[in-house]
Amino acid sequence: METIINVNNLCKTFKIHKRGTGFKGAVKNIFHPTYEYKKAVNEVSFSIKEGEMVGFIGPNGAGKSTTVKMLSGILYPDSGDITVAGYIPHKQRKEYVANIGVVFGQKSQISWDLSPLDSYEVIKHIYKIPDKKYKENLERFSELLDMGKFINQPVRQLSLGQRMRADIAAALLHSPKIVFFDEPTIGIDVVGKDKIRKFIKTLNQTDNITMIFTTHDMQDIEKTCERLIIIDDGKKLYDGSLENVKKGYVSSRIIEAEFESLPITLDLPHTEITDVENNAMKKLISFNTDEVSVNELMTALMSTHNIKDVSIREPEIDAIIRDIYEGKIVMN
Ligand SMILES: Nc1ncnc2c1ncn2[C@@H]1O[C@H](COP(=O)(O)OP(=O)(O)OP(=O)(O)O)[C@@H](O)[C@H]1O
Numbered sequence: 001m002e003t004i005i006n007v008n009n010l011c012k013t014f015k016i017h018k019r020g021t022g023f024k025g026a027v028k029n030i031f032h033p034t035y036e037y038k039k040a041v042n043e044v045s046f047s048i049k050e051g052e053m054v055g056f057i058g059p060n061g062a063g064k065s066t067t068v069k070m071l072s073g074i075l076y077p078d079s080g081d082i083t084v085a086g087y088i089p090h091k092q093r094k095e096y097v098a099n100i101g102v103v104f105g106q107k108s109q110i111s112w113d114l115s116p117l118d119s120y121e122v123i124k125h126i127y128k129i130p131d132k133k134y135k136e137n138l139e140r141f142s143e144l145l146d147m148g149k150f151i152n153q154p155v156r157q158l159s160l161g162q163r164m165r166a167d168i169a170a171a172l173l174h175s176p177k178i179v180f181f182d183e184p185t186i187g188i189d190v191v192g193k194d195k196i197r198k199f200i201k202t203l204n205q206t207d208n209i210t211m212i213f214t215t216h217d218m219q220d221i222e223k224t225c226e227r228l229i230i231i232d233d234g235k236k237l238y239d240g241s242l243e244n245v246k247k248g249y250v251s252s253r254i255i256e257a258e259f260e261s262l263p264i265t266l267d268l269p270h271t272e273i274t275d276v277e278n279n280a281m282k283k284l285i286s287f288n289t290d291e292v293s294v295n296e297l298m299t300a301l302m303s304t305h306n307i308k309d310v311s312i313r314e315p316e317i318d319a320i321i322r323d324i325y326e327g328k329i330v331m332n
């Protein structure tokens with residue numbers, strides 16, 4: 001497989017206007033503005049092969065969206081190189097955009113006043129999509145994303161999940177070779193997420209589209225990606241297989257339990273109880289299956305407390321990042 005995306009020592013720093021506090025500070029600021037600098041992307045390098053599907057994860061503010069924006073040519077890098085499909089995105093934007101699709105979960109790309117179908121007609125015109133291709137894609141996406149019921153309704157009337165599906169179809173209508181997804185499942189329910197994941201995976205596999213998928217949801221990654229890039233504080237922390245990461249995090253577990261009464265104590269080593277916001281009766285119990293078995297923990301809990309509800313949570317991205325820093329997960 002050929003390399004299609006190449007990123008080398010990519011850097012981007014934002015200059016942020018620092019506001020003074022109070023009246024005096026505000027006045028002082030007008031005459032002597034002060035700035036802070038935030039290194040959002042710090043010497044990031046990676047390369048992606050044609051047809052690959054790469055999960056891009058990291059905590060809030062890690063630099064994921066900034067990287068995606070530079071990859072799609074919306075933002076200029078300060079330094080470093082990017083080539084995608086032979087183009088330098090920010091320099092050859094006009095020719096480049098025909099080759100890529102971009103989906104931002106936080107921001108709709110299609111018009112609120114039009115129906116998805118009307119927007120698609122506009123896109124067809126802008127990208128000069130041939131009739132046959134347009135029809136083919138439209139029919140296929142409409143079916144795969146289950147859009148029949150709302151394709152003629154104004155976008156403002158759609159649910160978030162419907163709107164997102166309409167957005168995804170819009171980004172793919174011109175048959176791009178590469179697609180960047182920045183949190184396409186954010187705020188969407190389980191059923192909606194599943195439709196999106198299936199669609200993304202199908203297009204990656206059957207059409208060999210190269211994809212980068214940014215998300216905070218590990219389930220998104222597990223359902224679609226084999227390779228994972230993790231960034232934290234602007235730096236690349238991990239680049240390797242999901243399988244390898246899973247081996248490391250598979251032993252850390254969190255149980256969410258709702259109790260009948262207080263206080264809640266647990267006399268078991270290697271376990272930690274933390275609060276769940278807004279509910280004193282609900283607790284998270286973190287443990288590691290290398291040290292305590294689920295069975296042992298449940299027995300200890302049930303013998304000392306009355307439990308209303310209990311469920312096992314998937315390990316979160318923060319836990320994975322902690323494991324990387326602690327050396328429990330190393331790049332493979
Ligand atoms: N236009 C901007 N001006 C100033 N600072 C910015 C700008 N865009 C991003 N930043 C800062 O750069 C850092 C990286 O932001 P970015 O949006 O890339 O993070 P992210 O990984 O996408 O986070 P999230 O998971 O919350 O979407 C943050 O500290 C953010 O505040």
Ligand SMILES: [Mg+2]
Nearest residue numbers: 064065066182
């Ligand atoms: Mg982001």
